[in-house]
Amino acid sequence: MFARALEMLQRRDGGRILAGLIGKLGSIELAEEALQDAFTAALERWPVDGVPMNPAAWLTTVAQRRGLDRLRYERRRPQAGAEVLAALADPGADATPYAADSAHFDLPDERLRLIFTCCHPALAPASQVALALHTLCGLTTREIARAFVEPEATTAQKLVRAKAKIARAGIPYEVPPADALPARLAAVLAVVYFLFNEGYTAAAGETLVRPDLCVEAVRLARAISELMPGQAEAHGLLALLLFHDSRRTARVDSSGALVPLEEQDRAQWRRPLIDEARVLLERAIAQRAAGPYQLQAAIAALHAEARRAADTDWVQIAGLYGRLLRLQPSPVVELNAAVAYALAFSLEEGLRWIEAIEARGVIEKYHLLHAARADLLRRQGQRDAARACYASALERTGNQAERRYLAARIAALV
Amino acid sequence: MQYMLLIYGDEKLWREMSEFEIKQTMQAYVEFSRELAASGALRGGSELQPVASATTVRVRNGKPLVCDGPFAETKEQLGGYYLIDVPDLDAAIHWAAKIPSALHGSIEIRPQTANQALNQV
Secondary structure, eight states: OHHHHHHHHHHHHHHHHHHHHHHHHSOHHHHHHHHHHHHHHHHHHHHHHOOOSSHHHHHHHHHHHHHHHHHHHHOSSHHHHHHHHHHHHSGGGGOSOGGGOHHHHHOSHHHHHHHHHHTOTTSOHHHHHHHHHHHHHOOOHHHHHHHHTSOHHHHHHHHHHHHHHHHHHTOOOSOOOGGGHHHHHHHHHHHHHHHHHHHHSOSEESOSOOHHHHHHHHHHHHHHHHHOTTOHHHHHHHHHHHHHHHTGGGGBOTTSOBOOGGGSOGGGSOHHHHHHHHHHHHHHHHTTOOOHHHHHHHHHHHHHHOSSGGGOOHHHHHHHHHHHHHHSOOHHHHHHHHHHHHHHTOHHHHHHHHHHHHHHOTTTTOHHHHHHHHHHHHHHTOHHHHHHHHHHHHHTOEEHHHHHHHHHHHHHHO | OEEEEEEEEOHHHHHHSOHHHHHHHHHHHHHHHHHHHHTTOEEEEEEOOOGGGOEEEEEETTEEEEEESOSSOOSSEEEEEEEEEOSSHHHHHHHHTTSGGGGTSEEEEEEOOSOHHHHTO
């Protein structure tokens, strides 16, 4: 029983505790070992002493102590170790013990620092995302490997290399100074966006949504937007995530199947999030520095505004996707632009555009390409062709909720 | 932490520079070195003679083999270095970006190992 509870705790709070420990101990590897020690200690102590009032704080305190012990006795990194020990010996340095104040525990500072470390340009881009998922969100090597569709050994190696580089090259644990922030912002925003997407549509597995990842991504986006009030794209990203998050519960039905935007119960959309997102987006647009996140947020805003799916302003959405495509030319953006064009102007021309994208072969494996084509064919009344395309989409996704949705579509067309 | 800033560039560019350009670059290096020294980070450094003056030594089967030049032909050659002591990689990047040759060549930043037995000799 305790093992299960601890596993859940690890999943929910592991990332946050780890980020705090890394900040304190100055080494990702040491922090991971210390946290592992703390979980082992919990497994021994809690059945005897009872579960503490604030389990996460308990784990943090114990892990911190174990980490210091390891530093003292192993002296693996003599110089850095001495600095950390000196800083912790200073009573002012740790005036607010975690155990006494759980609000302090929620402060995003440590994670903010850590995300800038994970997104340091001296790390390979693919490693940046993997490391952020691992250290900030507590995803296991296996989960990250699944998200990237790569062998577990490859992910493990990426993580080991990135951690070693941070330690050996002396990549600092800090939010960079103000003048260096804008240059580092793009990578950080990209990682937060990826985190959210991974939570919003888990690449594989039973459930469609991993709410813990979505919540974490929104929290980080909020911290970044507060840190950099002058950066329109930071507000744009937060607005975008809030618009999507407002629909999170409406996207899945009681059986766990995906509900497409068009069929969602719009009364279930969380209005306070939409209102907040709209204010943020307006503030961002007023700064007159357009960017991909603001454009995507503007598209999401148009969807949020439509009282019924039929009221959706596809003409404006198609225009926004056109602008997005010029800023960020990618086959996936182009696919969205083609769908919007089809729904705004002409199903036939939209379909022809999608066929052209498919013919280029770059995203032939992308299941949503086939699902989008199937959807437009269905609207045209081409039942057989639509069914075949839904089947191609079904073959290409590992997410059970999406598979159920696609299977239902095929069944409805028989 | 100590970092080596290894300065790579195309020697041909140097040979093709006008006297005025060479003078300007040297002046930029003098100013950079002064700034680095004034910050307290400078531990050492030097410009190196062109690779044509290089000699490579290997010991094989107990015998030293000496030959002319570097082993591989590359487009950029090591032309000099600085050894600096700064808090972290960001500080090292800050200085590396100010090295005059960073404008056309490249600077490789290599952290020193923590092996004090070797480093303190």
